[in-house]
Amino acid sequence: MAHFIKYWKWPTVQPRYDEAVPTLRHMGSRQFSRVAPGDVIWMVTVQPGTDLLFLVGKLAVGWLGDRDEAAQRLGNPRLWNAPFHVIAQEVIEGRGPGEPFKEINLREIAGDLRFVSPSGKDRLRAAGGRVHPTQLQTMRRLTSESAQRLTQLWDAAPAGRSPDGSGAGVIQGNQP
Numbered sequence: 001m002a003h004f005i006k007y008w009k010w011p012t013v014q015p016r017y018d019e020a021v022p023t024l025r026h027m028g029s030r031q032f033s034r035v036a037p038g039d040v041i042w043m044v045t046v047q048p049g050t051d052l053l054f055l056v057g058k059l060a061v062g063w064l065g066d067r068d069e070a071a072q073r074l075g076n077p078r079l080w081n082a083p084f085h086v087i088a089q090e091v092i093e094g095r096g097p098g099e100p101f102k103e104i105n106l107r108e109i110a111g112d113l114r115f116v117s118p119s120g121k122d123r124l125r126a127a128g129g130r131v132h133p134t135q136l137q138t139m140r141r142l143t144s145e146s147a148q149r150l151t152q153l154w155d156a157a158p159a160g161r162s163p164d165g166s167g168a169g170v171i172q173g174n175q176p
Contacts, residue, residue: 001039010045013101017160025098026088028082035064040059043059053107053131055150062088
């Protein structure tokens with residue numbers, strides 16, 4: 001099982017918190033040719049003006065296919081126009097609507113995240129926890145250690161937005 005980080009722009013993420021059931025059940029992207037059922041896609045965003053990295057979504061891939069079949073499976077013809085779509089394992093198996101959206105400020109660990117990279121670009125350039133979003137334009141595969149760290153943070157964080165929009169829990173770099 002592989003773990004990936006996928007970037008969504010802040011204006012795309014924020015309205016999702018206002019949905020009746022704010023969960024991550026589906027995504028579409030041309031970059032999903034690299035994923036397979038069983039993989040995990042971590043959705044991140046960067047807060048404008050601050051360049052702070054937030055972890056906001058987790059999708060365990062239950063299905064991978066094209067837009068038309070995804071629209072049929074989800075009963076929604078208005079999907080993002082992308083060649084590859086993934087549907088959450090919980091949705092495919094009928095166990096639930098997908099993982100809830102969360103808002104976890106990764107300021108303290110952004111520079112510690114590591115990626116599988118044959119070219120040696122295995123980390124984000126983070127200054128004071130700030131990350132420029134151009135580093136996230138390509139979906140990146142996480143090392144197992146970084147995937148484990150995100151899993152721990154995710155499992156410990158509450159669902160939804162933080163009341164002040166600063167992150168449901170500012171995670172300290174020295175926590176397990």
